[in-house]
Amino acid sequence: MTDHILLVEDDPKLAEFIAAELSLEGYRVTIAPTGMDGLSMARETQPDLVILDWMLPGISGLDLCLRLRKTGIQVPIIMLTAKDEVPDRVAGLNAGADDYVTKPFSMEELLARVKARLRRTHPEEPDVLGFEDLTLNRLTREVYRSTQLIELTAKEFDLLEFLLCHPRQVLTRDQILEKVWGYDFMGESNIIEVYIRALRIKLEANNPKRLIHTVRGVGYVLREYG
Template sequence: MSAVKGIRIMLVDDEPHILQFLEIGLVNEGYEVITALDGMSAVTLAQDFQPHVVILDVMMPGVDGFEACRMIKKIGFNVAIIMLTAKDDVEDRVKGLTLGADDYMVKPFSFDELLARIQARLRNQFPSLLGEVTYGPFQIDDRRKEIIYEQKVLELSPTEYELLKFMVLNHGIVLSKTKILDTVWSYDFGGEDNIVEVYIRSLREKLNDKGHQLIRTFRGSGYRIDLP
């Protein structure tokens, strides 16, 4: 991972030895870590600490992981919750995801897998925190507002940067013109939606995407970036 300074993680488990093991590992990786031994303490701590990621055990006395997940998500700040369970039960996974969990891991798990899950959630929900993230041939440096494609820095306007970043971060998903306008130009945009076509055409030129194989058009639906 390129940079994790300033990224806050909260660990919640009623087993102190698990908390200690995970805390030492994550602190060594550079994360800012806080721990809680029960669900209610986790909810209270979350309000002040506002973690980017919560690693939350399901089975705890009192307020269990499911209820803690629901309460933390209700606080209102952006947070990714990875739930831990001792049993691989589909019903439990569905319940956790329905209450707002973003990912699920079954105990026992490797620390490397946990790191990979954390990084995946950060890339999805907090890409700017990572400084620079890589997706296929693209490198996005949100701090420098710079995108590198096939090892070449693209000359992009601020709007082109935001549009291409949005499409790369959502690669494989067809994005409608309305969704693009709402996200890149904001909801108060009063122009015509053909402005999206103009910017897509410009991006294709800068990406040398003459055959429209990178940025694909789905007539009546929108656009999709496909990565190798």
Template sequence: MTTKILLIEDDIKLAQFIEMELTCEGYQVSMANNGLDGLTQARQDPPDLVVLDWMMPSLTGVEICRRLRSTGSLVPIILVTARDEISDRVAGLDAGADDYVIKPFSIEELLARIRSNLRRIRKEDSNILHFEDLSLNLSTREILRSGKAIELTVREFELLAYLMHHPLQVMTRDQILEKVWGYDFGGDSNVIEVYVRTLRQKLEVDSSSRLIQTVRGVGYVLRLNK
């Protein structure tokens, strides 16, 4: 799958040069020439990485960082700027930027920073399960839906993780009992229904769409009904 990079830069000549170099490296590049358009693109078609100028019309790069992070976006952001004071770097990083490139810069440095940040996020992603607007971090046990944290019990987490490991696959009640509760489970046979009901209540706060569907007589499937 081609890596998507969003380039937000108001200097047209510089933006075109960076776009050409990134395209030659095999990246799929989309561009915005002001902060507001860039923020809109980042939200409507989330990229794999953002290269972001600090000083731009409508919204600064720092403000874009803040707004993306406030909605739960974890996309890697490389902030590009002529500001080289320590206080400026701290401000950019505190706003949510992952990395910092000072103008003027060599394209080789920018490409290296992009590769480094993509490697980091891919390593982290190996521990994160995604389905629609739901994410589950196996390492930190953090669950987010549309950027909002959801608190689950240990068993609720294990049940959701099992379903997210098998999206769009109908899992039978026996399979769920075996994998989530264990081979020697001898409790109430309705325990799955109870936990699914609780999970749905927690996942569907704010009228979010249902993700755990019942397949009558068989089991459950993680699927968005449209």
């Protein structure tokens, strides 16, 4: 089931940018432009996670965080803030925020924090995935083949993570596009082939035994050497 994220951000350009990036990661996103909108939407839509700007028109993000917690909403809250002083961080955490990201921030950092917080709400999902001599750590975002550290880009990591979540299962191109790139992907039609090839090169650099196999006319599968 797709996780639903409520984004409370009054800057329309920033909100659209963040929402687009989250959508590409497969999340369902609702945008609230004010604190009061955020409060009502949180009650109505019951999101899985809230991203909350500190500086909002009307009630502040800090006050909104307090109100959400007082109304019994216990989903993870990540605050976006330009305030980086220790007292400000403490105030945010005391208001009930689970994490904060300081502006300006990289989208990769925000995505990593979103994934980490949502993972804690899905305790059945392991932090470390493995298959044969391949190991992927979701928390540190490190990948090893045997004892060899493999350097991957963010999207290569996401693709490998999806394959490791479904070992020996043939995954279609549509399934991979939906889960790794998002429903609205409009890029190159051969994007999956490009990333599979890049993954194979890196994974087989010191071990030629192939783990990612092509199932012609269908898609790809992670299975034993062969």
